[in-house]
Amino acid sequence: MMDPERVLEIANWSHQLTPDEFERARAGLNERAFPQGSTICEEGHAFDAWIGVVDGLVKLRSLSADGKDVSLSGIHAGGWFGEGTVLKGEKRQYDVVAVRDTTVALLDRDTFMWLFENSAAFSRFLVRQLNERVGFFIGLVENGRMLDPTARVARALASMMNPVLFPDVGHHLMITQEEIGLLAGLSRPIANQALKKLEQSEILRWEYGGVTVLDLEALQTYDR
DNA sequence: GCATTAACAGCCG
């Protein structure tokens, strides 16, 4: 069973649990590693666990009618997702792919449901998270209609900097231009150009293998 | 036309 210290480290939401709830959570958690490019779970499969990214980067991907790769979102360390699928006991609506070598934590469905039914703190966390997702998906719809690559990169980055969905994220994010391209649905040269534009607007600063966001508000509302 | 792919040199760790 996982070390209690480790639980606190990888699951931000576990801090608010009562000792009894915490023990339940601890018993239901497992860690697993996935190499770059591997599929953590596929669309259409029942995957009965809530997933947290411990280390690395994961994307949610769906295939459009013509078989084109459409990324929905990037999830990095500290993010938990898939609560919709677990709650409804549904099949996955999308693939989950490791963009780079990644370690995830899995909370099995029974434990998830027990916490949901019995823990006020856990329920509060979930409501907050689901609420944040609503705004997130609204942004996604807009993103689909925006053709300007710079705006798409801005949204992709902004969605990864959300302090509710990613509690430990600061203003800095470790990500390559290649990965940004994958997440925004663009090639690397275009992602590179978009980043340069955002840098010129003083919205972010590009560093080697990462970005520092200077103006999150501007990044979230960028529209041209 | 604009974006993607391929390819290159240069740079960082």
Next chain:
DNA sequence: CGGCTGTTAATGC
């Protein structure tokens, strides 16, 4: 050295 970055030229939708 290996991976990431900035850029360009050729190619495709």
